[in-house]
Amino acid sequence: MNNAFLYKHLLIVLAAGTILGSCSKSFVTKTPSNNLPTPDALNSASALQSDLNGTYAEIRNVDQFGRDFLVIGDLMADNTFVEARNSGRYLYQYADAIPVTDQVTRDMWGESYTGILRCNNIIDANVSGTDAIKAQAYAIRALLYFKLVNIWATPYTSDSSAMGVPLVLHYNVTATPARSSVGAVYRQIVSDLTKAFATAPAYVNSVTLSKYAIEGLLARVYMYMGDYTDALTAAKDVINNGPFTLVSANSFLSFWANPGVHTDAVEVMFEIDCDPVNNNAFDDLGAIYINGYQDIYCSSQLAGLFDSTDVRLFLLIQGTTKSGALAYLVNKFPNAQNNDRDNLKVIRLAEVYLIAAESAARLGQTTAAQGYVNSVAQTRDGAFGGYTDSGPALIADIVQERRKELAFEGDRLFDMNRLGLPINRATNNGSVAQGNGLSIAYPNDYRISPLPQQELLANPNIAKQQNPGY
Template sequence: MKKIINKSIVFLLFLGLFSSCKKDFLALTPYTSLSPAQALGTETDLKVALNGAYQGMRATDLFGRTVPVAGDEYADNAYVSVKNSGRYIQFNTYAITVADANVGGFWTAAYNTILRANNIINSPLTGSANIAEYKGEAYAIRATCYFYLVRYFAKPYTDAPTSLGVPIILTADVTQKAARSTVSDVYAQILSDLDKAYANITMFSSSIFYSKYAARALQAKVYLYKGDYANAKTAALDVINNSGFTAITTSNWASYWGSGVARTDKLETLFEVSSDGLNNNGFDALTNIYNQSGYGDLLCADDLYNLYSATDIRKTAGFTTGTRGGLAATFVQKYKNGNGSADPDDTKIMRLSDVYLIAAEASLPGDETSARMYLNYVATRRDASFTGYTSTGAQLLSDIITERRKELAFEGDRYGDMNRLKLDINRSSNFSSIALSLPYSDTRRLFPIPQAELDPNPNMKQNPGY
């Protein structure tokens, strides 16, 4: 853990690294000789620091590309074409090692962003609505990073809550060699942070900043991953009933995904990680790994494509077919605004349709009527010819999980769903023949703790199998 702190403390001392995420972000002269407490001496300083925390989330190996890619490719939704640029081959073949650059980059970028959030949270500034707002958003950012870290580097809460999670770092200390906290403790920290975010955030400006109900939506998802269905449903219904957000429909699905602009109209997107024409990952953005005008390496797996009916807008507007590398291919059209666009695609973190599906699953097993209602709210808004699911029992749960796969495809959710439900991964023949299955019991279901974190820290323990 020393590596994390040593790298990130430089950020804390040079707040010039807090740069903008969007065109309207502040750009102030960097402080180069002040302690963090001294540098964050005003509301304006705190806002600049918050913008830097949001910027940290856009790192290519965090939400800028690697994390959402892993969520689909390490599962069964997306595979690497035989014609490729050499990116993410290890996810395709289940050949991740302790020296993997993308996994190491994910870990480091997440903890760097956590430390940026910590600096805001620990600021001595108090006494205004703006300060409370900025700290509330920082709590939500920190919770988001911990939620994704614990999903990939630790066993699911639903399986082993007392097993090793990830280190909880709440302050900056260059001498700290943190051990891994338990999965249960990490979830408790995430939920505590989201409680504070929900209590402190009062403003809504656009989808690229955490709002009160974006934090609440993430909390619903955390409770779902914890297997706490009662609290997941309560939080989800709070968002559905009180947030003022509306869901996309068949008629505006294509225009919604065709726009890379941050939303101010409370349509669908509760929170997304920002990119724009000036502040983006260039050719290394998420959109370009799918877009055939970019790298175009990742293609849709046949079994996922075949789940959609012929009249489903997600199929008719979300894919095209052709050939790549001499083989038949299904190209993903969910991301249309790639390198060179005036506003490249942002990375969706929480959408209202996801919240409806959380409410559906969380209604089970005791309230199948509500489960079908929330499930069909999404499903019938994607396919005008579909009259809705009528299933019960185990089939109803299966239908909800299938609808989650269809709705959230290429947004990074599939792998987390399969892990929390302890489902074996069985891939289509599109994938490498050496990696067509990954049982839940396989140690490769968890990412390795990066070797660079283990070397300087005797308190850090590796996951089994690495």
């Protein structure tokens, strides 16, 4: 069954569970079979583990955490730009003019629901003694729904009753679900992560979803819901009781240069493995920035936020675009041309500190908030004296620190959407004209992506549920 059929008839086929796992672009799975078995076929712990391996491989896909999720979160905001001499990728996203037929949007949607189907089949399989495996499936399903609802729906903090995305939670050959509300999708995400946390495995390595990595994701979700009390509680538990430590300034650059799996619990809580066999080849995330297509560059506005003593500045290389304009190249993912490519960070301890900081600040716990944000800021820049603001100014400091720390990891657009912030891009030399220097107010219909046209044609229950403006 080919990919055109998959995308044209996605939800119908997802429910049927008869599709082949996509091998989009150069994606290679870790499992010997591309078939997506029904829950009844998953009748042993070894079968569930094999399918879980395939599910981890699925979310490495270029159309998910392998590249698109991470790229659009920065490019559709104000952190990056596409240069004039480009390979034709992400031009609609940068121009803030995505058509309903856009391939990037279509493939992100389609591959995400393929991953959700894999999770559903593991969760519904009747096999005893597999709680840890199912916990990871719950967590991956939550991760995918969190991305879906942020890309295709109004932020929870703006209107939780708005249309979210279809919830597909079980194998059903006749399902053509309508869009659930944003609130319903978030409740499902919280439920999945709570269940996952209860039976998740202890930390073994950075490419397995473990107990405190899952709680870190839960803290993120609570913050996006504006539930700062629960976000702070979860974040503090991770910081105080989890095994993780922040990477030091002296080790920061080598941390990002290292493509290997971590077993030391330093900084990275969960990342997606791209090893010498299983990777996205020339479609690797890093290649869109450097050592490959090299289409996307750091905005001058973002580069200007880093002091000369901030170690994060050294993840940028002063150089030129391919057409010769002065620009900052992104070297956060430097292994695009190496045999072992960069693993793809999903959540790091620094983010959890910043979740704790923002949540504490919004709850009026100024001293605690300063402590959390300065734990990150002063670790990255030993010459920085620390943030001393309070109230709204401290919250603005924390949001800016999130921008600096999480740059190129796909969070910026969704931070700006949940906070209702306008997007005011710098005018970057060498950028394509469409999107360069663009200002996008909040709210704006085009900060939310359109549902793919193929999906509207295939599913009558969402045919009239397209997002406004499309």
